[in-house]
Amino acid sequence: MAKQGTATKRPRRERGSLNPEDIVAGAFELAEEISIDNLSMPLLGKHLGVGVTSIYWYFRKKEELLNAMTDRALRQYAFETPFIEAEDWRETLRKHAQTMRQTFLGNPILCDLILIRSALSEKAARLGGKQTERVIASLVEAGFSLEDAVETYSRVQLHVHGLVVLQRLSDKNRELSPESTAYYENVIIDPETTPLLAQAAAKGYHSGAPDDRNFEHGLDSILDHATRLLSGENHTQKKSTTARRATRSATTKTSKPRTRTATK
The missing domain is CATH 1.10.357.10 (Tetracycline Repressor, domain 2)
Structure with missing residues (x-):
């Protein structure tokens, strides 16, 4: 289960040693522990051993950090697929x-x-x-x-x-x-009231x-x-359907409208 609002604290980093790649990598590490939902800049700073202002220097808000994480995730996804x-x-x-x-x-x-x-x-x-x-x-x-x-x-x-x-x-x-x-x-399957579902479940089928x-x-x-x-x-079915529609359309256009005979 993901932990709520906790992060492992690292030794304090040297000034100037932080870069965007380290921040994104650390964010992935922390998200593995506490989930994306619970990820925050202060917790990430604690995880990386830096002040939170060092992170804000590169990412002004969490949304920008998540964008950078998504960019890296998509590259990984594209490589593996x-x-x-x-x-x-x-x-x-x-x-x-x-x-x-x-x-x-x-x-x-x-x-x-x-x-x-x-x-x-x-x-x-x-x-x-x-x-x-x-x-x-x-x-x-x-x-x-x-x-x-x-x-x-x-x-x-x-x-x-x-x-x-x-x-x-x-x-x-x-x-x-x-x-x-x-x-x-949560679906209640009872052999008496839902016999078909019960038979299916016994064979490993789950609706x-x-x-x-x-x-x-x-x-x-x-x-x-x-x-x-x-x-x-x-394709043949589509062509047949298109042809029928064209025929109906042409018939409609060429058919003369009915006229009524005036009565005196």
Whole structure:
């Protein structure tokens, strides 16, 4: 459990020995102990063995420090997440999604900075855009239309991020209150009143749980749909629908409006 408002005090540093990189590195160390939510400039100063004014010299407020931490976190995230290869797009996209999820689950600070914290610096936003651009480019190279490539990767991102955030929020609640349970754990399953759910639970199926089984099932569904898109099945359906709409539109335009005969 993250500690509330405590930090290990280091020996006093020599004057002038502090730099922004040391501050950011120390902030990550402290956040591992007390969480991003409890991180503060005074506690960070104590952790680094410097006066808090030394930190304010480089970062005027906590928001600027969090931006710098997010920049570093995104660089780490981009480095750890494998690229998508056009010639083997399905399996490499699967590995990309799996590694993305494992990276966030294995590093709560990374998750809090990138997924839960809403603000991003311009540098971080550009880095995220460049990474997404590379994935889209690989999918387009694999044969996807630009629209299908964007929609496919968007679904993968939403699936991964959504399940990771649900798990992280559940973990954060447990940090605050060890007795608390996740929403999907509060569902009462009784063999008499909910026999189907009871049978499913006995086989390891849990409705709404962000677990491995539900993650892989959802990912398979996204990849299966993407495979159909690439095979042309959905393209044919879209062309047929577009043709029908064009025909209806042309018929409407050429049809003459009815006129009423005046009665005397």
